[in-house]
Amino acid sequence: MTDEDSLNTGVSALDQGYQSCHVCMSIAPIAHNHCELCGSVLHARIPNSLQKTWAWLITSILLLIPANTLPIMQTYVLGSGSGDTIFSGVITLWQHGSYPIAVIIFVASILVPVTKIVILITLCLSIQFSHASSTTEKTTLYRLTELIGRWSMIDIFVVIILAALIQFGGLMNIYPGFAAITFALMVITTMLAAISFDPKLLWDLNQIAVPEVKEAVE
Amino acid sequence: MASTEYIICHECDLLLAAPVLGIGEKAHCPRCKLHLSTHYRNGSDKVLAFASSALIFLLASMAFPFLGLNAQGQKREISLLESFDILISSDYGILALIFLIMVFLVPLCSLLGIVYVYTAIKLWRPWSGVKAVMKWVTRLQPWNMSEIFIIGILVSFIKIVSLADVNLGLSFWSFILFVLFLNACLMVLDRYQTWLLLRRLYSYD
Numbered sequence A: 001m002t003d004e005d006s007l008n009t010g011v012s013a014l015d016q017g018y019q020s021c022h023v024c025m026s027i028a029p030i031a032h033n034h035c036e037l038c039g040s041v042l043h044a045r046i047p048n049s050l051q052k053t054w055a056w057l058i059t060s061i062l063l064l065i066p067a068n069t070l071p072i073m074q075t076y077v078l079g080s081g082s083g084d085t086i087f088s089g090v091i092t093l094w095q096h097g098s099y100p101i102a103v104i105i106f107v108a109s110i111l112v113p114v115t116k117i118v119i120l121i122t123l124c125l126s127i128q129f130s131h132a133s134s135t136t137e138k139t140t141l142y143r144l145t146e147l148i149g150r151w152s153m154i155d156i157f158v159v160i161i162l163a164a165l166i167q168f169g170g171l172m173n174i175y176p177g178f179a180a181i182t183f184a185l186m187v188i189t190t191m192l193a194a195i196s197f198d199p200k201l202l203w204d205l206n207q208i209a210v211p212e213v214k215e216a217v218e
Numbered sequence B: 001m002a003s004t005e006y007i008i009c010h011e012c013d014l015l016l017a018a019p020v021l022g023i024g025e026k027a028h029c030p031r032c033k034l035h036l037s038t039h040y041r042n043g044s045d046k047v048l049a050f051a052s053s054a055l056i057f058l059l060a061s062m063a064f065p066f067l068g069l070n071a072q073g074q075k076r077e078i079s080l081l082e083s084f085d086i087l088i089s090s091d092y093g094i095l096a097l098i099f100l101i102m103v104f105l106v107p108l109c110s111l112l113g114i115v116y117v118y119t120a121i122k123l124w125r126p127w128s129g130v131k132a133v134m135k136w137v138t139r140l141q142p143w144n145m146s147e148i149f150i151i152g153i154l155v156s157f158i159k160i161v162s163l164a165d166v167n168l169g170l171s172f173w174s175f176i177l178f179v180l181f182l183n184a185c186l187m188v189l190d191r192y193q194t195w196l197l198l199r200r201l202y203s204y205d
């Protein structure tokens, strides 16, 4: 068993038989299953982190296809309806000269989800192929996905607000399109992918690649 | 026994000596630079004050018209609660649910939880369920999207301003204040410092 007196700071905790609670940050030996302070289930690494991340990523890619090809919003003027996809909506806004809004929607609805999925795929692959370089940069990319992911929901809220507001009998009505649902689910699944991903796995590789750091302390 | 002498960076797994922070000091992980903790001056008082204010403005934002619209001689005014009804009645129940959870229920439950936990800390009473509530407050955070909803309102506002006269109701301003106070509250709510206080409150040391 590990003894707390022999713990070394500046070294991976798992290598020394310790883990921390992901809720309250208390530390405990890896043999413990539950946190003494808050009662949460303890694990040194998120169990099956890569498999879960891949599963959510594949789901989000599958949802991204209908989200971009089906109408996200249906506009009915005097009974005749027309649908707008995310991309055609951005084009229309641009043509009407609403450049800032076109840019906001393009970034939030197209650029952010695609970037987030690409980053998470890169991080998963680098762990699977034990590619240990530039861990600091990879951690920064991971934090970026956590930070930007939620902002993709902007367009969904726009559709919700317009659908609630623009209800003028037969004159003009706006309804959400089916893509609004698949897009919202896509945002949720990419967030679940980011939550399932354990950034500690990136640093685990780093230590395998530089064994002398560990030996020097032992 | 659980130790308070060490902490582990939750992004890179580095074992570190537990930071002993003076007022206004911050701790970062030396390896991955993750922010670990900040000791705010009167942190508990600020958390409680911001959370209560946010809660009041959230409840007030339910009571009045949110957005008003004037187009082709027709007037419309909707409150936040009416907008749920419209979504549910137009067969988009899932959207209504996502909207309800991420914009209202998650912030509402988080704020009620924070007020409960920090009242227990303030009065130094080890009430039942405080630790479980704090655990859920932490877990709910990624799903709070109230500030994104505000950007959504502004974008919709600009989109329809050419079609109709739009006016922002009293609820809209109340909602803005709610989001400001909520974010101020979450900023001064330091997870590590909170659990240090709870550890002492439940005499784990």
Ligand SMILES: [Zn+2]
Residues within 6 Å of the ligand: A021, A022, A023, A024, A025, A026, A035, A036, A037, A038, A039, A040
């Ligand atoms: Zn814990």
Ligand SMILES: [Zn+2]
Residues within 6 Å of the ligand: B009, B010, B011, B012, B013, B014, B029, B030, B031, B032, B033, B034
């Ligand atoms: Zn770190």
